[in-house]
Amino acid sequence: AILCIxxxxxxxxxxxxxxxxxxxxxxxxCDYSDFVFYAVVTNVLSLKxxxxxxxxxxxxxIRQVTFPHLKEFVKALYD
Numbered sequence: 001a002i003l004c005i006x007x008x009x010x011x012x013x014x015x016x017x018x019x020x021x022x023x024x025x026x027x028x029x030c031d032y033s034d035f036v037f038y039a040v041v042t043n044v045l046s047l048k049x050x051x052x053x054x055x056x057x058x059x060x061x062i063r064q065v066t067f068p069h070l071k072e073f074v075k076a077l078y079d
Contacts, residue, residue: 001013001016001017001020001038001042002029002030002038004016005038005042010042010045010046011046013038013042014039014042014043014045014046014047015046017035017038017039017042017043018039018043018055020035020039021035021036021039021059021061021062022061032065033065033067036061036062036065036067037065037067037070039056039062040056040062040067040070040074041070043055043056044056044073044074044077049078052074052077052078053078056074057074057075057078
């Protein structure tokens, strides 16, 4: 997924990050909080509003990691 970001393929990166949030175990590459940050940012760029609500705003895996400014950004974008 990180390679997809480097290659500017944000839709593929978003899908890969979203699939990996629930089963993340590779702390050698990055922290879980960084992984969630990348997942949120790439999905904001690629998902439409209903998908954003379903996969990001209402996701318990995403909500357990707190980024105050990112949370406000996603909420403002969705609302």
